[in-house]
Amino acid sequence: MDLGLQGKYALVTGGSHGIGLAIASSLAEEGCHIAICSRSRERLFKAENFLKRKGVEVLSFVADVLNTSDIEKTVSGILKKWGTLHILVNNVGGGGRWGNESVEETSDKVWSDVYNKNAGAALQFTRLILPAMRRQKWGRIVTISSICGLEATGRPWYVVAKSAEISLMKSLAVRSELVRDGITFNSIAPGTVMIPNTGWEEKMEEDPKGHRAMLDKQFPLGRMGTPEEIANAVVFVCSQKASFINGSCIAVDGGERKGF
Numbered sequence: 001m002d003l004g005l006q007g008k009y010a011l012v013t014g015g016s017h018g019i020g021l022a023i024a025s026s027l028a029e030e031g032c033h034i035a036i037c038s039r040s041r042e043r044l045f046k047a048e049n050f051l052k053r054k055g056v057e058v059l060s061f062v063a064d065v066l067n068t069s070d071i072e073k074t075v076s077g078i079l080k081k082w083g084t085l086h087i088l089v090n091n092v093g094g095g096g097r098w099g100n101e102s103v104e105e106t107s108d109k110v111w112s113d114v115y116n117k118n119a120g121a122a123l124q125f126t127r128l129i130l131p132a133m134r135r136q137k138w139g140r141i142v143t144i145s146s147i148c149g150l151e152a153t154g155r156p157w158y159v160v161a162k163s164a165e166i167s168l169m170k171s172l173a174v175r176s177e178l179v180r181d182g183i184t185f186n187s188i189a190p191g192t193v194m195i196p197n198t199g200w201e202e203k204m205e206e207d208p209k210g211h212r213a214m215l216d217k218q219f220p221l222g223r224m225g226t227p228e229e230i231a232n233a234v235v236f237v238c239s240q241k242a243s244f245i246n247g248s249c250i251a252v253d254g255g256e257r258k259g260f
Ligand SMILES: NC(=O)c1ccc[n+]([C@@H]2O[C@H](COP(=O)([O-])OP(=O)(O)OC[C@H]3O[C@@H](n4cnc5c(N)ncnc54)[C@H](OP(=O)(O)O)[C@@H]3O)[C@@H](O)[C@H]2O)c1
Pocket: 013, 014, 015, 016, 017, 018, 019, 020, 037, 038, 039, 040, 041, 043, 063, 064, 065, 066, 091, 092, 093, 094, 095, 117, 144, 145, 146, 147, 189, 190, 191, 192, 193, 194, 195
């Protein structure tokens, strides 16, 4: 299937690791030029070299999305170099383990930082990039939420932030002045994804039997997802073929979520 992505310009926020890097890599394999942003220069450098080997242009920006000025500099840097952007993947996020089990003991700062890192950043990138997409009458905005945005499994501040991402995409998707300019707004809700180098390997080695039992109990497929499995869905939603997918939240969770 020709996804029609050759030569498109894409930004994947938090694209230097995990799900974001897999999305950047899959879009590059379809011929997209890629911009990524994240905090660690070293990780960015590694990711940039990895992506360049796919034969596309790669831009990288050191940015902390908790700083509005870093978001502004990233978008203006892209527009200065490329003049436009076709695809925005709002991937940066997390904070699901911030705070502690007690709502009373968890500070307002945790609530606001988790919100800003997820939905707040998605909103700011989206707002800054929309004028360029409207001018060219084509755009794809995809936000990486979570099944925690669809059901109350997780710490409340993370559930609130992830469900806000879904409602942000949906509420933009019903604005006819935006979608009639050829822009679609969707979210992807991953289930638990095994990200290399985030501690899972050690857990498996420490207690292989316990880990196996947990996987069997918690996940219908007996395993977590891979970043590439999330990326496959994102790439399709970004493609020309997905022109009638707008305002959707697509769960990519191997059946982990219990709700309908
Ligand atoms: N993994 C899962 O099981 C899972 C499940 C459902 C949804 N999700 C969602 O998927 C998205 C990606 O998660 P992941 O598990 O792939 O995370 P990850 O492996 O920790 O990667 C996060 C990426 O974002 C960057 N980043 C983190 N904080 C940042 C900040 N303040 N400013 C700029 N960049 C920042 C990181 O680089 P630096 O650290 O160098 O900044 C890295 O490139 C998140 O929105 C998450 O909520 C993940």
